[in-house]
Amino acid sequence: MVLSRTASQSDVSIHSTFASRYAQSSLPRFRMPENSIPKEAAYQIINDELMLDGNPRLNLASFVTTWMEPECDKLMMASINKNYVDMDEYPVTTELQNRCVNMIAHMFNAPLGESEAAVGVGTVGSSEAIMLAGLAFKRKWQNKRKAEGKPYDKPNIVTGANVQVCWEKFARYFEVELKEVKLRDGYYVMDPEKAVDLVDENTICVAAILGSTLNGEFEDVKLLNDLLLKKNAQTGWDVPIHVDAASGGFIAPFLYPELEWDFRLPLVKSINVSGHKYGLVYAGIGWVIWRNKDDLPDELIFHINYLGTDQPTFTLNFSKGSSQVIAQYYQLIRLGFEGYRNVMENCRDNAMVLKDGLECTGRFTIVSKDDGIPLVAFSLKDNSQHDEFEVSDHLRRYGWIVPAYTMPPDAQHVTVLRVVVREDFSRGLAERLVTDIQKVLNELDALPANSKAHKQQVVENCNGVANGNGVANGNGYVTKKMTKGVDFVVEKKTNAIC
Helix, strand or coil: CCCCCCCCCCCCEECCCHHHHCCCCCEECCCCCCCCCCHHHHHHHHHHHHCCCCCHHHECCCCCCCCCCHHHHHHHHHCCCCECCCCCCCHHHHHHHHHHHHHHHHHCCCCCCCCCCCEEEEECCHHHHHHHHHHHHHHHHHHHHHHCCCCCCCCEEEEECCCCHHHHHHHHHCCCEEEEECCECCECCCCHHHHHHHCCCCEEEEEEEECCCCCCCECCHHHHHHHHHHHHHHHCCCCCEEEECCCHHHCHHHHCCCCCCCCCCCCEEEEEEECCCCCCCCCCCEEEEECCHHHCCHHHCEEECCCCCCEEECCCCCCCECHHHHHHHHHHHHHHHHHHHHHHHHHHHHHHHHHHHHHHHCCEEECCCCCCCCEEEEEECCCCCCCHHHHHHHHHHHCCECCEEECCCCCCCCEEEEEECCCCCCHHHHHHHHHHHHHHHHHHHCCCCCCHHHHHHHHHHHHCCCECCEEECCCCEEEEECCCCCEEEEECCHHHCC
16 A cells, blocks of 8 residues: 655656647646646546556456446446435435345344344445444443443454454554464464453454455354353353454355354354455445344444434445445345355356366465365465565566465465455466466576575565665554655555455
8 A cells, every 4th residue: 555655756747649639748747737638638648557557357366356247337337426325315225225234134144033124334345344343342342341340441352363454453543452363384264262262351352254365264153152152151251253254255155054154153243244355346345234233332323414314324434436335236136146156156166276277287285275265375385496476476477466475473484375266267267377377387497596685585575574675664564765755655464465
């Protein structure tokens, strides 16, 4: 993420060959131009620059949806000018959101009566959903501690070290201590027993991940629930569970319906899921569902009336577009349970094709599991001559974006490559990727081995250690100096891969 960045001293203007038909002078990059330009020129200038972006469908680093049906695209464009928050003006859009909340709640086995409405809200993604769920846990814990006359100034939350960076943001932004269960070689998810050992009277919740960002593995939520029930009974505490199902929430119900991870477990009080991942909607939609009304404190819900009627709101932001909500409803009714199951089964099958192809090269160790998110995480068996970062770099020459990263503590000595298999990643693409990976390996074999100094610098860059061009800030981020002395921050957290 770039907070502030300037161009080099030699390139401070935007030049466009085709736009010269309409505009003769160059445009400044970082200041608004004094004069207007024709709409055709503005379009061509921006279109030319965007040509240098990567191809979204070949971006195998991302879980985010990169293809939707044309009919859904039309619905999204038709509603792009609707402000979702204006419920009085757009009551049908509000109704569609409520339908989505209820469909997802039933999919997660929320204990709802025949006519009982689910408790949940649409968000801009799982990061906002996690913030809202975390705030609900924190406020409930504080209210209980106040009623008992006990201190309520040192809340903590227990997670695995494999959590996405949004959990660290929640802890830092809302002043909650983050207790992380460290990983170990060969076990790259949170250990439920170690997690429960970290729980104390100040723990507002334990966060379990249904689909680790690092290797796609599902954490054992049922075992966590059983162990925590015992500890709560022994201590008199009431520590709940939140399930971060950002990636797995739209996979487990269709591929692993017998797996108990959701509201079937009594301590699971809230679940978040990303509609823009395996919910099959373009970026910008997430959902958070609570078990029942008692799990969402009333004082966190605001009421406004200046848009026409009294409207309850529980979000971190206010205005946002309606398109993604409408797109989510389209996918839910268009695909139905059968359609989602077919898509997820196809993704899983294509992941197995990729996995088998990589194993046939004889050069890789598969780090991911067959059950979980349809992705393949893999490491070189021998990286003494060339490493995973070089493989990733060389694959870009073929158009593929395949991330390489080190695992979080205490498995940071393990480096992996990861391919996320989405709906638009076909078997043909999987086979082609294996072919290109083999080409890259052959190219690297023909090159001299990299020096140990170079390898160390790569690892230091990924772990946020100071190097020649940057200064480590102690939080896993590196601040680099640009030519004009403006600092910008680049995220180097390995658990921020998304």
